[in-house]
Amino acid sequence: MDSRAPVSPEMLESGMEVGRKPEDRFRWLVDVAQRDLGDTPDADLNALRWQMAAFAASVRKDFAPEPGIDPLMGSRYAPMVRRLHGELVRIFSELRTSQRFTLPEPIIDGAVWAPNMYLAPVNTRSLEQRFFGGVVAVLMAVGEKLRVCENAACRGFFLSRRRKKFCGRTCAQRVRTARFRDSHRDQVRAWKHQAYVRKRRAQTGNPRLKVARRPRGNRKSDGGV
């Protein structure tokens, strides 16, 4: 009855890299979406290809390949790796900017129940269907903890149970430093202006003299005041 091919060592090893828990699978997805495959030669996509296959197959505990993931099994896997990667980048981008995303095709045929373990959607028609079914399942499982980093230069996804604003210490520190520098810069400019006003009032003998703040960069025409 079981006509599936035996699990390859690549598949098992990649399955462990992708992980089984939704949190681990989420981190793998985010890592993949952050990669730029533009300059990556096809020959260097082999590891990612096996990880994608394991991700799509891992509704099963043993990562055994099932019908549907064939496009990653043959020698011409590179276009499919790039297609899945491109869609994943788009999905995360849409989720970040509009809090929703669309899928390239419908994903669910039904559901499978492993008693005492999990209930998971079944996707049997195509690789894309299985892969994006896995993406949706992972995002639904971690949805409550999903956060976007408030560092504008990062905007990366991360998971937290609390109201954390940043994906990690590096981003938190960067934003704190930038804010401190900004407020410090304003303070220094205000102090300099106040000193200049005092000086002008002393020079002119007019204690009510108002001195407008000039845009920066015009000071050279000041005549050494």
Ligand SMILES: [Zn+2]
């Ligand atoms: Zn960040």
